[in-house]
Amino acid sequence: MLAYVLGRRPDEFGLIPDAEGFVRIKDLLKALHEEEGWGYVSFSHLNEVLLSVPGAPFEIRQSDIRSVERNTPDLRVSARELPKLLYACIRRRAYPHVHAEGIHPSSHPRVVLVADRVLAERLGRRIDPDPVILTVNVRCACEAGVVFDPSGEGLFLADHVPPDCFSGPAVPREKPSDTGKPTPENGVSRPTMPGGFPLDMEKAASAHVPPSLKRRTDKGRKADRKRLKQEKWTREKPPWKN
Numbered sequence: 001m002l003a004y005v006l007g008r009r010p011d012e013f014g015l016i017p018d019a020e021g022f023v024r025i026k027d028l029l030k031a032l033h034e035e036e037g038w039g040y041v042s043f044s045h046l047n048e049v050l051l052s053v054p055g056a057p058f059e060i061r062q063s064d065i066r067s068v069e070r071n072t073p074d075l076r077v078s079a080r081e082l083p084k085l086l087y088a089c090i091r092r093r094a095y096p097h098v099h100a101e102g103i104h105p106s107s108h109p110r111v112v113l114v115a116d117r118v119l120a121e122r123l124g125r126r127i128d129p130d131p132v133i134l135t136v137n138v139r140c141a142c143e144a145g146v147v148f149d150p151s152g153e154g155l156f157l158a159d160h161v162p163p164d165c166f167s168g169p170a171v172p173r174e175k176p177s178d179t180g181k182p183t184p185e186n187g188v189s190r191p192t193m194p195g196g197f198p199l200d201m202e203k204a205a206s207a208h209v210p211p212s213l214k215r216r217t218d219k220g221r222k223a224d225r226k227r228l229k230q231e232k233w234t235r236e237k238p239p240w241k242n
Contacts, residue, residue, distance in 0.1 A: 001032075001038065002046075002049075002057060002058050002067070003057040003058070003067060003069070005028065005031065005032070006021075006023065006028070006057075006058055006065065006066060006067035006070075007057065007058075007067030007068075007069050007070045007071060008071060009152070009153075010023060010152065011151065011152020011153050011154065011155045012152075012153070013031040013034075014031060014114070014119055014122060014123045014126075014155070015027060015028065015031055016108065016112060016151050016152070016155060016157070017066065017070075018064075018109075020066065021066040021067065021070050022061060022064035022065065022066040023064065023065060023066065024063060024064055024065075025043060025046070025060070025063055025064065025065050026063070027126070028065055029041060029042070029043070030126045031126075034122065046058075046060065046065065047060075056068075057069065082138050082142075082148055082156075083115045083138060084137075084138055084139065085115075085135055085136065085137065085138065086113040086114065086115060086135075086136040086138055086148070086156060087113065087114050087115070087116075087117050087120035087133055087134065087135060087136065088103050088111060088112070088113050088114075088120070088133070088134045088136055088161065088166065089114075089120050089121070089123050089124030089127065089128075089131045089132070089133055089134075090103065090106070090124075090127075090128075090131065090132050090134065091106075091127055091128045091131065091132070092128055092130055092131060092132050094106070095132045095168070095171060095172075096171050096172070098132075098134075098163075099163060099168070099171050100163060101163065102160055102161055102162045102163040102165075103134065103136075103160065103161040103166065104160055105159075106127075107127060110149075110157040110158060110159060111157065111158045111159065111160065111161060112155065112156075112157060113136060113148065113155075113156045113157070113158060113161075114154060114155060114156075115154040115155075115156070116154050117133065119154065120133055121133060132168055132169065133168070134166045134167065134168040135166060135167050135168065136161055136165060136166045137165050137166065137167075140164065140165040141158070141161055141162070141165040141166075144162050144164070144165055146158050146159075146160070146161060146162070146165070147159070
């Protein structure tokens with residue numbers, strides 16, 4: 001499976017090797033997890049193959065991986081053979097900026113465009129659970145100076161796509177900023193609710209506390225009534241003892 005994905009048809013899985021044939025391991029794992037029966041594969045399994053299989057069909061360099069033997073078919077196309085429409089996937093939170101400034105590279109050194117919308121949606125879910133799929137007008141982009149370089153069957157790379165050369169869903173409106181509820185701190189008093197009254201904490205702190213209430217507590221703890229009674233008897237002698 002790894003020899004086929006990395007060495008034969010990386011484009012079939014939406015993978016784009018660099019000039020040396022390397023792809024990012026995390027991109028490879030995402031592609032494998034989409035295939036039935038390969039969702040368990042992790043980075044440790046790749047290392048296990050390297051250590052246990054003599055002459056492993058791939059090699060790892062830090063966070064990248066490539067096939068030892070690469071025999072990808074030549075799928076170059078001319079400008080006349082370019083499809084009329086291409087699709088690009090972006091993160092939804094980046095859509096307002098992309099709508100205004102155009103499509104720029106993000107997770108890949110160049111803008112990745114796909115001829116098949118189903119594959120575009122598959123690639124989009126790798127970067128965002130709810131991606132935005134943009135439809136690129138190839139003729140308009142070519143007239144604007146965009147060069148599409150093929151990278152396998154149905155995959156193309158470009159440096160930038162101007163904002164006038166693609167279409168997508170409506171841009172979501174920005175939510176108004178929440179200034180918060182009126183509070184006494186910002187100079188606006190809260191309305192008095194029927195049947196209620198505002199509590200003045202400063203007035204409550206300086207209120208007179210009756211002596212009977214003070215005797216009920218002793219350093220924050222409930223006082224012993226029997227002990228208080230004995231202390232009162234000791235302090236105040238009866239008249240007949242004088």
